[in-house]
Amino acid sequence: MMELKNSRIDKKELRGDALEVLAENLEFCGNPGLSLAFRRAASVLKSLPDAPRRLEETQHLPCLGEHSRAIIEEISEYGSCSRVEEILNDERYRTMKLFSSVFGVGPKTAENWFCRGLRTFEQVLNDPSIRLNRMQTAGFLFYEDISKPVSRTEAIALKIIVEEAVTSVIPSASVSITGGFRRGKEFGHDVDFIIKTPEAGQEDSILPAVIERFKRQSILLYSDLQESTFDLRQLPTHRFEAMDHFSKCFLIVKLKGEQETGRDWRAVRVDLVAPPLERYAYALLGWTGSMLFERDLRRFARLERGKLLDHHALYDKATNTFLSANTEEDIFTHLGLEYIEPWQRNA
Numbered sequence: 362m363m364e365l366k367n368s369r370i371d372k373k374e375l376r377g378d379a380l381e382v383l384a385e386n387l388e389f390c391g392n393p394g395l396s397l398a399f400r401r402a403a404s405v406l407k408s409l410p411d412a413p414r415r416l417e418e419t420q421h422l423p424c425l426g427e428h429s430r431a432i433i434e435e436i437s438e439y440g441s442c443s444r445v446e447e448i449l450n451d452e453r454y455r456t457m458k459l460f461s462s463v464f465g466v467g468p469k470t471a472e473n474w475f476c477r478g479l480r481t482f483e484q485v486l487n488d489p490s491i492r493l494n495r496m497q498t499a500g501f502l503f504y505e506d507i508s509k510p511v512s513r514t515e516a517i518a519l520k521i522i523v524e525e526a527v528t529s530v531i532p533s534a535s536v537s538i539t540g541g542f543r544r545g546k547e548f549g550h551d552v553d554f555i556i557k558t559p560e561a562g563q564e565d566s567i568l569p570a571v572i573e574r575f576k577r578q579s580i581l582l583y584s585d586l587q588e589s590t591f592d593l594r595q596l597p598t599h600r601f602e603a604m605d606h607f608s609k610c611f612l613i614v615k616l617k618g619e620q621e622t623g624r625d626w627r628a629v630r631v632d633l634v635a636p637p638l639e640r641y642a643y644a645l646l647g648w649t650g651s652m653l654f655e656r657d658l659r660r661f662a663r664l665e666r667g668k669l670l671d672h673h674a675l676y677d678k679a680t681n682t683f684l685s686a687n688t689e690e691d692i693f694t695h696l697g698l699e700y701i702e703p704w705q706r707n708a
């Protein structure tokens with residue numbers, strides 16, 4: 362029996378996947394605090410070059426709390442963790458995971474559908490009392506394509522398309538990849554771009570112009586444009602804000618190219634952000650992620666340096682001033698840190 366169980370030891374589980382299941386389940390249950398603890402622990406395990414094989418090998422690692430260690434111990438001893446197996450088989454977890462995998466469906470909507478007794482996409486789509494919003498409609502329509510990871514090659518092809526659109530409107534503007542691809546990841550769930558415009562005000566007009574162009578090129582499948590609500594007078598904020606106030610848009614675009622399905626295009630999720638020039642470095646840092654890295658950097662700034670950092674600015678509480686930055690390097694210097702390369706920000 363023991364041997365049988367041991368033979369099931371899955372390297373992935375000791376790499377943090379089991380902890381991610383726990384984190385996800387806690388998010389679905391409305392416990393973001395404990396969820397974050399498991400996410401951190403999972404991220405530490407994932408950042409190791411080799412998965413630890415025994416509990417002792419994790420002794421020196423940071424961010425592994427009592428809960429996480431107990432899970433790792435159980436997996437290294439028995440090959441699996443009963444709590445994790447339980448969650449993976451739990452109807453609520455499975456349904457929440459399925460529903461929230463749709464673009465535009467958050468945990469609240471997923472829970473609402475689950476509580477109505479719905480368990481499959483078919484049931485959701487055939488329920489006359491459910492009205493999908495525009496985002497969810499697009500989410501179901503392009504579900505298969507946008508659930509498929511985007512490769513680096515596809516991201517580079519998209520960069521050319523975005524660049525062409527941006528520079529056709531403002532020749533001196535530039536486009537950079539941010540998000541996971543900037544951190545060196547080979548695959549992502551979307552492609553994130555940041556646009557640098559040289560003159561004040563251009564950041565507000567560039568995105569509508571790009572959207573128009575994509576429409577004319579018949580490659581726009583969905584767009585949600587969010588105008589800037591940025592106002593320096595409302596900073597700094599102590600809250601960790603999920604979203605920044607810059608002008609941005611969430612798109613689904615057609616990327617041409619032979620597909621396994623035989624089609625000659627696929628749908629891809631693309632995010633564009635256009636901050637004012639003097640906010641560019643902060644926006645770039647914020648959009649490069651990872652989410653956990655951003656959180657930790659802000660925490661460090663606040664607790665160790667008495668400074669408030671967010672997507673928009675860095676505020677020094679000692680002098681009551683905003684610190685200006687032209688580059689990411691400037692921001693790290695303000696924080697008394699050596700430059701951290703994007704590929705080192707994956708944890």
Ligand code: DCT
Pocket residue numbers: 539540541542546548549550551552553602603604647648649650651652655
């Ligand atoms: N971001 C943020 N707050 C959010 C969402 C995102 O600060 N609520 C930042 C951190 C990462 C960056 O924006 C891009 O977001 P994602 O595309 O969700 O993350 P990613 O790291 O690019 O992951 P993926 O490779 O799956 O796209």
Ligand code: MG
Pocket residue numbers: 540541542549550551552553
């Ligand atoms: Mg991304």
